[in-house]
Amino acid sequence: IMILDVARHKFYEGVATLLLIATIVAVRVALLPAVAADTIVEGGAPLVAPLARFESAHPVLAALLGAIFCVQSALRLARATVRYNIYGTSSMAAISLTALLFAALTIDSPYLATMFVALLVAEGLGRLFSCLGPNTRLHHLFTAMLALGATPLVDSSMLAVVILALVLMLTMRSNPREMIVTLVGITLPTLTYNYIMWCMGGSFTASFLEIWHDMFTPSAFNIDTYLTIPRLALLAVVLFVELCTVLLYRSERLTLSRTARNIWAVMQAALLILTPVFILLPSSSPASFITVAMIAVTMMPLFFLKMNNAISIVTYLAIVVLSICAL
Secondary structure, X not given: OOOOOHHHOOHHHHHHHHHHHXXXXXXXXXXXXXXXHHHHHOOOOOOHHHHHHHHHHOHHHHHHHHXXXXXXXXXXXXXXXXXXXXXXXXXXXXXXXHHHHHHHHOXXXXXXXXXXXXXXXXXXXXXXXXXXXXXXXXXXXXXXXXXHHHHHHOOHHHHHHHHHHHHHHHHHOOOHHHHHHHHHHHHHHHHHHHHHHHHXXXXXXXXXXXXXXXXXXXXXXXXXXHOOHHHHHHHHHHHHHHHHHHHHHHHHHHHOOHXXXXXXXHHHHHHHHHXXXXXXXXXXXXXXXXXXXXXXXXXXXXXXXXXXXXXXXXXXXXXXXXXXXXX
C-alpha cells in the first residue's frame, strides 16, 4: 500500500503512482472533444501546426504518446534530483509530485505540444544539473542547451526560457569553450529551422523574426477558461509549498554540496523570473504553466522532507485531491 508520506516514497511507489496517473491522463485526453487544429495553430510556434493536426487526426495515439512523455519527463527530472542529492537526503518525491502536476495542468489543447515541451524541459534540466558542478561535461552542456533551445519551435512563449537559460549560463561560465558550447547548443535548433525555411525559398532572417514575433503574439489559449477553481487552488498550494521550501533551504544550504547549491540558485532564479514573465506574455500557454511547475517541483521535496509529518501528509493529500478535481 502506498504510504501517504511522499518524501519517503520508494522507487516502486513513485513509479506506481506515475503509471497510474499517466494512464488516467491518457484516458481523459482521449475522451476530450475534438478541437479544430486551425484554432490551436493561430499565433503558434512552427511545430504547433503539425502536432495539432496529428492530435486532431489521431486523438488516441496522441494521448498514448503524451502518457509516454509524462512518464519519461517525471523519471528524468526525479533521477537528476537524486543523482545530485539536492535535498541532502535521497527522495523519490519528485516522481509523484511531477505526475500530479502534469495531471492537473496539461489537460488542455494543444495537449501533445504541451507534453513535448515538458519532455524537452525535463531533459534540459536533467542535463543542466550535471553542468553546475566544478567539472562541466561539455556533451551534457551541449545537449541541455539543445533541448531547451528546441522548445520555442513547439511553444512560442518558451523563447523566454531560452533567453533566460542563455543569460544564466553565460553569466556562470567563465570558460570560453563552455560559453561557445552554450551559445551553439541553444541556437542550433532555431538556426536549423531557419536554414530549412531558407532552403524552401523563404528568408533566413524572416524566419528568425517570425519566432521572435510569435512570442509577443496572443495565442488561442484562454487563461480564464484554463484557470478553473481546482487549478487555482492547486497553484495556491504549490506557491505555499514553494515559499516554505525557500525558507527551509536557507537554513539547510550549508549542509549541501556546492553543486546542489548551484542548482538551487539557478532554479530559484528561473522560478522568480519566469513566473512574472509568463504572466505578462500574450503567448503564454499550458506549456508555460507546466514549465514553471517543473522548476518548482525540483525544489518541493525539501518541504516534505523537513516539515512536520502531519503537515507533509495533509499537503500531499491536498495536491492529490486538487489534481484529481482539475482533471
